[in-house]
Amino acid sequence: MMKQSQITYWCHEVIRSQAKKGGVYIDATMGNGNDTLMLCELAGEVGEVFAFDIQEQAVEATRILLEKHEVTTKYHLILDGHENMDNYVQWGSVDAICFNFGYLPGGDHEIATKPSTSIVAIQKGLELLKAGGMMSLCVYSGGDTGFEEKDCILNYLKELPSKQYTVIVNQYFNRGNNPPMPIFIFKK
Numbered sequence: 719m720m721k722q723s724q725i726t727y728w729c730h731e732v733i734r735s736q737a738k739k740g741g742v743y744i745d746a747t748m749g750n751g752n753d754t755l756m757l758c759e760l761a762g763e764v765g766e767v768f769a770f771d772i773q774e775q776a777v778e779a780t781r782i783l784l785e786k787h788e789v790t791t792k793y794h795l796i797l798d799g800h801e802n803m804d805n806y807v808q809w810g811s812v813d814a815i816c817f818n819f820g821y822l823p824g825g826d827h828e829i830a831t832k833p834s835t836s837i838v839a840i841q842k843g844l845e846l847l848k849a850g851g852m853m854s855l856c857v858y859s860g861g862d863t864g865f866e867e868k869d870c871i872l873n874y875l876k877e878l879p880s881k882q883y884t885v886i887v888n889q890y891f892n893r894g895n896n897p898p899m900p901i902f903i904f905k906k
Contacts, residue, residue, distance in 0.1 A: 725897075725900050726753070726856065728900055729816070729902075732902055733757075733816065733852065733854055734756075734760060736814070737814035738813045740760075740762050741760075741813030742761075742766050742767075742768075742811050742812050743761055743765065744757075744767070744769070744803060744807060744812055744814075744816070744843065745757055745770065746770055746800040746843060747800060747817050747818045748770060748776045748780050748795065749779075750776065750780065750783065751769075751776075751781075751783035753818065754783075754793065755783055755789065756816075757814070758784065758793055760814075761792075765792070766791070767791055767792070768796060769793065770798055770800045770802075770803055771796075772799050774797060777795045777797050780795055794806065799839070800839035801835040803842055804842045804846060810846070810849075811846065811848065812847050812848060812851055813847075813848060813852075814851060814852050814854070815843045815854070816853075816854045817836075817843075817853070817854065817856065818856045818858070819836055819856065819868075820859075836870070836871065840874065841874075844878075844883070844903070844905065849905055850905065850906075852902060852903065852904050855903070857898060857899040858898045859899070871901075872887070875887070883904065884903070884904040886901065886904075
């Protein structure tokens with residue numbers, strides 16, 4: 719498979735092309751740290767990254783990845799749910815936010831994001847974004863996680879006021895087996 723067709727590669731490229739370098743970024747679902755690492759590269763020496771996860775395994779994997787890459791960006795690995803990100807980050811200060819909805823790759827499939835906390839996290843994330851900021855959402859559904867979260871997210875996003883946000887929902891058109899759905903939100 720070509721690298722460019724992987725959802726994470728595509729989302730990273732869109733973020734790099736749109737987000738201001740040296741800004742403030744949030745990885746709302748830390749996972750194994752790949753989004754955190756990309757955001758740290760974007761932040762450079764002057765920016766700042768906040769990364770959230772509810773699993774100690776994710777925090778530890780991310781810490782190891784950042785140390786391996788000798789990241790010098792100011793970053794915060796926070797063992798807390800993404801629905802609480804507003805307790806750590808100032809409203810209207812964030813340039814870009816990354817989400818991956820589902821479960822930690824290689825982790826316990828019983829521990830996955832939930833519609834109730836995910837919608838709250840998206841709502842708070844939109845308030846944390848600066849005007850001109852963006853949010854990337856990778857929505858994994860089917861299999862272990864089902865479709866409830868995907869449906870809730872799409873229903874919520876459809877109601878966002880178009881004068882304040884541009885929402886772009888993408889899909890893999892010729893792939894079976896419930897492929898992930900990349901979504902981008904731009905705050906006007």
